[in-house]
Amino acid sequence: MSDTLSPQIRFGSNAGQPATRRDGLAKVTGVATFAADNTPEGLLYAVYAPAKIARGRVSHLDVAAAEAHPGVTHVITPQNRPELQGDPSAKPTMFSFRTEVLQDDTVCYAGQPIALVLGETLEAATEGARLLAPQYVADPVRVALDDNLATSFEPAGFGLPGGASHGDVEAGHAAATRSIDVSYETAAQYHNAMETHAIVAQWDGDRLTLDTPSQALNLSCAGFAYFFGIPPENVTLRSPYIGGGFGSKAIPTGPQVLAILAARMTQRPVKLMFTRQQMFGPVGHRGATRQRLRLGVDENTALTVIDHEGLAETSTFDDFVEPAANASQDLYAAGALRASHRLVRLDVGTPGPMRGPGEASGSAALECAMDEMAEVAGMDPLEFRLRNYAETQPGTGLPYSSKALRECYAEGAARFGWEGRPLEPRQMQGADGLLTGWGMGTALFPCPMFAAEARATLRPDGTALFETSAVDMGQGAWTVLAQIAADSLGLTLDQVEFRAGHSALPDGGVAGGSGHTATAGGALHAAGGDVLRQLGELATEDPQSPLYGAGNSSLVARDGWLLLEEDESRRERFADILIRAGQTEMTGTGHGGRAPEAAGRHAMNSHGAVFAEVKVDPDLCQVRVTRLVGAFAAGRIINPRLTESQLMGGMIWGTSFALHEAARHDRRSGRIVNADFAGYHVPVNADVSGLEVITVHEDDPYVNALGIKGVGEIGIVGTVGAIGNAIWHATGKRVRHFPIRIADLLAP
């Protein structure tokens, strides 16, 4: 990764340990301040009125009634909204969507902000927003995949995914001796992190301070600054703790921009926090998909073709097409592959990335289709996957940087007890009458890296300060990144002070794509290495040092000492090196990222295999996932405890995807009718009875210097298909949409 790493950095004293969360105590005792916990002097509360129709225009707002309500100070509508300096339709950063900031009276989706009310109390602003009693001129809505025409599009980066193809697809179809042609649907899911989106905005002249959860602090600063015509460095963004991001907190949303605008207009601090219901609108969602999969095998049950066509919803005014078909591209050794996408424009908010974008939805369909193909071929699903195991990247022939998927299959299957699974469905019925089914799915997630910077400061007392703006979304970055940082200087975890979550710190990049630990961790590690390099130079060039003449590359750092590796009696304390050099501190900087050459030499993915057991009541058709075993190979595991949590969380989301989560629209207004947790279901404890994670050892010398892949998203992938397949195995019913519900299994 970095050529400044000349002294050997011990890696492993802290990395590999199941350290508990450094922020755990602060969180459970309520000391940790989340964005909305900030209540500066003179605060105004902002509440936006959401549209209750999905298409049309607002014909009337009772502004007078709202303004007359005691405590309401301002009502902002398209008529009086102060100017923004930036164009809300522009995309100022890599992750931007057109933001809805009261441009006009048009309504493009239910939940869209149509006015903003400010009040001296939250209650006043809330009632003010209600008193606006909007009236609409409504147009017929399009909220289901068949409600509008499906169209193709030109790929264009974020939001408009390219497909993938290799080999001769038509020849692949023709060569198949057995084939399937199936369509799967996945439902729209809405972002609902525990912490809803919130912002506290304060202006001081042309300087802006924001408390808001952000998965990409410095990008968000640039995004917000753009709208207000100020340089990004004028924006201070604090995001020390985030109650879950999952992709929704990387992108500035309209209501947040409006709150900042309101603060500038009133010259007072303004707080806006989304209600749970408001999460079903402007913060992005996983768009519904319909995926057609045509697979064929030859007489040896080798895949001749994977033909994966994805159709996904997007909004009428911006583009984010779920890249579902791309989930098929790196996994199985098919003779030919085509992964393609089309879109359908609906009266919904713009979808966006949600934990495992593309892979989660795509794998749900692919893994079920793989089982359908195995069934047609009369083969065990695991054996069928092994038969079509990709030894090198399909299409390119590139080697994998590492791929312990075979071991994942083996260890997962052994732990689960897959052997002896009857091939036919409906073969396992217990004394309690319940049908049991076993299913599996393969998981794959790529290993992207963004770019991050970090700074390390060695202090005279031998402790060190590490700084990067990188955020902790709840996944444990406060701990994991500190572990990596400590290792870079050979220090213990408690000798390291770690500062993060503030935009004034070196740019920590984006917490997304499961690349955060690798990227920000790489930067921190390089920063520590930079300090060691300088220390080594000082020592080895100084005749007074026991290390004089040793040469940089044979040094190691441990417990505050720099030592000669082959003769540890030659050593010197960090502090002594600094003192003799007349320095009180030493600062190093580091960069994390992947060189483009490295990206071209290997295919890089995390892998896994998920095994599911379900029980189904044969008459009542209620389903319960009784066991999930996931075996994952994801490079070096920095913290097994937090990794297990991440993977478990992913697998639980997989359960949610398979059995529960779905936004339901009212077909006339287009409103989401189950926009709260009483109606929008995610699994509860009783839905998760047996959950086991295995991490399979994997050394990856190529993916990055630390050998880190990601674990944030892959847990969902594979799990959905495994559950769908297990339900088939229990019942003999192949349900081709998610979530799978009682009504589906009851149908004759």
Next chain:
Amino acid sequence: MKHFDYVQPKTMDEALASWEPGASWLGGGTNLVDLMKLGVTQPQRVIDLTRIPDLGEITFQQDGSVRIGAMVSNAALARHAGFAQHFPMVAEALLSGASGQLRNMATVAGNLMQRTRCAYFQEETAACNRRTPGAGCDARDSDEELRALLGASPACVATNPSDFCVPLAALEAQVEVRGVNGTREIPFADFHLLPGDQPERETALEEGELIIALHLSAAAAGFARHARYLKVRDRTSFAFATTAAAAALRMEDGIITEGRLALGAVAARPWRVAEAEALLVGHAPDAALFGRAAEAAMAGAEAPAHLEWKIDLARRTAARALAMAAVGTPARMPALPASPFGQQNGDLAHV
């Protein structure tokens, strides 16, 4: 937030005196406060009943009947050892409802009075006859799944969402209510009203009356050995019923001498059909018999095409609940109360 008066009477007389039209009684607030936040109900005055001491007692009388104070929490009632022993399916139904936190807050009276979960009722901007008489019903032609299969009217197709009320209906509880004109008892069957052309009238309570207690008779306790509640839903816990049934049998020498069956989530009140119960009497438990009883209980059910499965599921639920009751009440409350997955040692699934 809309401003309202909040009063905390310390006695029943104070409570009755603080009533005014447009006021609401407050129990645990788990339903009322949510609806106030949604703007669905907007009381001028909220009268908190939780500080009135004598509303929080569970009292067994000499004759074996029990009187349950209106403000007893759902959790406390379900966990009351004597109560759960005598009325196991009531306890099972309570424990299958909502979540632990909600049951700690929710009161007996509040549970009886909880409003429908119809999504259009809960959305201020939707047309709803129950909320605004004469406004129309947006649910009727929608994909709403929580929809009455029985007893619906053109004006309203909402269901009563309570689990607790289903076994109470089966066991013929009495609701003791009090108003300025004194105290009266309302048989459970008359308590919740079908919508007819006045869906805004949901219960038999008169303006200004409040529930002060619930009574279950000694005869009701006679079903304790064969009484189960079954709740079917997509999520294993913390979800309203898709379908539910309370079944209670009295058996002598393997023959059913009396049967009770009430269905939940299928109508604006727990659904009981005398003919279905009569079918059971004099027979040994048998899957076909229970199937016929379930059929009779659902006689006349109607559903739009997208919900026809629910009629089938309700029948299956009723038949299964009867089968479970016939096997016998388990010695201990199942870890998953009322769940098809709550069976112990596999001995309860099939007769």
